[in-house]
Amino acid sequence: MVLNIPYSVKTPHGIKEAAEICLKCGVCCVIEGYSCPAQYDAQFKPTQTYVYDCLGHEEPSGNKNIWQCVSCHKCEEMCPYEVSPVDFIEAMKEQALQGGHAPQSIIGELMQVITTGYAFPITPNTTRQRERLGLEPVKLNHELGIIAEKTGLLELLNSLKEAQD
Amino acid sequence: MRYSFFKGCFIPIRQPHIEKLAHKILPELGVELDTVTGFTCCPEPMGVSLPHKFTGTVISARNLAIAEEKDNDIITLCNGCTYTLKQVNLQLKQDTELRDKVNEVLAETDHQFKGTIKVRHFAKVLSEDIGLEIIRGKVEKPLKGLKVASHTGCHILSPPEVMEFDDPLNPVRLDGMIKALGAEPLDYSYKTQCCGWTLSNFGDRASANRLLGDKLRGMYDAGADSVNVICPQCLAQLDTGQMMAGRALKLDFKLPALFYVQYLALAMGYSLEEVGYGSHRVKDSGFEAKIGGILA
Numbered sequence: 001m002v003l004n005i006p007y008s009v010k011t012p013h014g015i016k017e018a019a020e021i022c023l024k025c026g027v028c029c030v031i032e033g034y035s036c037p038a039q040y041d042a043q044f045k046p047t048q049t050y051v052y053d054c055l056g057h058e059e060p061s062g063n064k065n066i067w068q069c070v071s072c073h074k075c076e077e078m079c080p081y082e083v084s085p086v087d088f089i090e091a092m093k094e095q096a097l098q099g100g101h102a103p104q105s106i107i108g109e110l111m112q113v114i115t116t117g118y119a120f121p122i123t124p125n126t127t128r129q130r131e132r133l134g135l136e137p138v139k140l141n142h143e144l145g146i147i148a149e150k151t152g153l154l155e156l157l158n159s160l161k162e163a164q165d
Numbered sequence: 166m167r168y169s170f171f172k173g174c175f176i177p178i179r180q181p182h183i184e185k186l187a188h189k190i191l192p193e194l195g196v197e198l199d200t201v202t203g204f205t206c207c208p209e210p211m212g213v214s215l216p217h218k219f220t221g222t223v224i225s226a227r228n229l230a231i232a233e234e235k236d237n238d239i240i241t242l243c244n245g246c247t248y249t250l251k252q253v254n255l256q257l258k259q260d261t262e263l264r265d266k267v268n269e270v271l272a273e274t275d276h277q278f279k280g281t282i283k284v285r286h287f288a289k290v291l292s293e294d295i296g297l298e299i300i301r302g303k304v305e306k307p308l309k310g311l312k313v314a315s316h317t318g319c320h321i322l323s324p325p326e327v328m329e330f331d332d333p334l335n336p337v338r339l340d341g342m343i344k345a346l347g348a349e350p351l352d353y354s355y356k357t358q359c360c361g362w363t364l365s366n367f368g369d370r371a372s373a374n375r376l377l378g379d380k381l382r383g384m385y386d387a388g389a390d391s392v393n394v395i396c397p398q399c400l401a402q403l404d405t406g407q408m409m410a411g412r413a414l415k416l417d418f419k420l421p422a423l424f425y426v427q428y429l430a431l432a433m434g435y436s437l438e439e440v441g442y443g444s445h446r447v448k449d450s451g452f453e454a455k456i457g458g459i460l461a
Contacts, residue, residue: 012219012263033379034334037359040372070363071210073323077333090215097216105367109212113224117205118174119213126178129444133185138177141205143274144224150270153220 003055009091018091020083022055028075028085035078038068051075051085054092061095067103069093100160111157114148117141166294168240168285169232170198171250174206175397176242182441183397183424187242190430191287194295194303198240203231207246210320211363214249219266225253226267229284230276238283240290242426244396247286248320252327254284286321288395288425289330292338297345305434306459307347313428314351314384314420315339315393316403319359333357342425343393346432354383360394360402374410381407385418390452392422400424408446419449431456 003022008015029039029049038050043065050065057063066089075085096102097110113119122138130137148154176184191198207225208214214221229250232239241247257264258280268277291300315336322333331338334357340350358380365373381403384392394400403422411419427440437456442448 010218012222012260012266033355033358033383037361037364037376038368038372040361040364040376041369042372068364068368070319070359071215072319072359073333074319074357074359077323093215094218102216103367106212106216109209110216113206113208113213114220118178119206119209120174120178122178126181130177130181133181135177135181135185139202141203143203143227144205146273147223147227147270148220150273151217151220151223153217156217 003052005055005088007060007088007091009087010094018087020055020085020088021081022051022083022085023081024052025080027080028078031078035074037070037072037074038065041065041068054089055085060088061092061099062101063092064101064103066092066096067106098156100163107157107160110153114144114154114157115142117144166195166290167197167199167237168290169201169235169237171201171204171207171228171232171239171241171246173241173243173246173397174209175401180397180400182444183242183400183426186424186430186440187287187426190426190433193433194291194299196240196287196290196295199235199237201231201235204228207243207249210245210249221249222253222256222263223267223270225249226257226278227271227274227276229254229257229282230271230278233279233281234276236281238285240285240287242287242397244286244318244321245398247284248328250284254280254282255327286330286395288321288339288342291425291429292342297341300342300345300429304346304432306432308428308432308459309347311348311455311459312351312388312390313343313348313393314353314356314387314389314391315343316356316360316380316399318394318396318399321395322357339393339395339425343428346428348428351384351387351389353387353389355380356383360399361406362398362402365402365406370409371413373406374413377402377406377410378414378416381410381416381418381420384420389420390455391449392420393425393428394422395425405446411447419447421445421447421449421452431460434460436460
């Protein structure tokens with residue numbers, strides 16, 4: 001059955017209404033070597049692909065599988081009907097964070113970036129390797145915290161943390 | 166040509182030998198790297214830009230604004246950084262209403278986005294701004310007989326109208342760059358397949374191993390001695406990831422993965438030790454012997 005998915009995207013200019021209409025031909029996921037990397041997960045089959053799972057989920061922003069999407073855009077490039085599953089999945093990721101469905105690893109990474117300026121933790125190994133190579137230490141930056149406070153991200157992360165505690 | 170050097174997160178934190186080598190090698194080709202204080206994470210596209218797009222846009226705009234203050238284009242060493250920064254740069258240049266909103270937040274940090282610079286991946290700088298002719302002229306030790314499978318990666322290719330790097334379904338730019346060093350570029354099955362970084366981090370490790378196994382097998386069957394990458398996450402995946410996939414799938418071969426700058430340095434006469442090969446997980450005596458013969 002055709003998947004007809006209307007959805008809303010939050011844009012800087014307000015809420016935009018969009019839709020993806022998927023005929024379920026499967027090209028985005030079953031052309032080996034050219035299509036979706038997430039299809040490698042054993043839970044997906046040629047008859048129930050990664051893209052059908054994301055588009056057809058009852059509560060798409062609560063579907064943890066959306067986080068397997070790498071935004072490689074292969075689905076969009078392979079689709080013969082110009083459907084863009086990646087746009088839908090990306091919109092669901094934003095909704096997931098707002099709705100408290102984002103995985104801890106995402107919340108942790110957001111916190112890490114706004115408090116240190118870097119997405120990856122600076123470990124003793126980092127310091128050691130840089131010293132050995134004669135490179136200056138990685139400098140932390142705290143300006144992103146100011147940005148996150150102003151955009152509302154900091155408040156959102158704190159409320160998600162409180163809800164979790 | 167002078168550029169503001171955008172190191173990103175992953176290279177300075179996990180692969181500083183690439184940062185060190187880029188600093189040493191790129192100026193020899195006429196690419197002057199300006200060290201800029203104040204740059205932060207681009208931010209990382211999957212974990213940071215997407216879940217809260219507006220914050221991601223402002224963080225990118227801040228980085229772009231800092232480069233504008235220096236009046237140099239940005240040079241990156243990472244597909245992800247290029248993907249994030251190029252998209253935001255284009256969006257803010259076109260959408261003045263969004264730019265105003267972003268600048269209102271940026272004012273708090275004393276920066277303003279104006280839209281005066283470009284974002285360049287180092288592979289594009291080398292192959293276009295500098296040109297393959299200059300690269301060929303710098304080759305002291307042609308990598309003759311070395312068969313190299315290049316993995317371009319996802320985020321430098323798509324969306325092609327923004328990234329302007331190569332054909333996403335048939336990428337060949339890196340093959341030309343490898344050929345310029347005297348090595349033999351290879352076509353192989355799964356050439357456009359993702360490295361599996363996100364799948365291994367947010368999905369199931371066994372699936373990521375299978376993906377990588379298919380890709381590596383495609384390279385090996387085509388006759389590859391080694392792999393060429395231009396992105397730090399792809400390097401981590403094809404190096405450390407290959408070690409783990411190799412164990413899980415009991416692969417009977419090893420394909421050392423090197424960053425293009427490392428191949429460039431080898432062709433300029435640097436040793437494996439000098440290019441930081443020692444810090445890689447996947448090493449192969451056949452590859453080392455070939456390089457030994459070339460450098461002898």
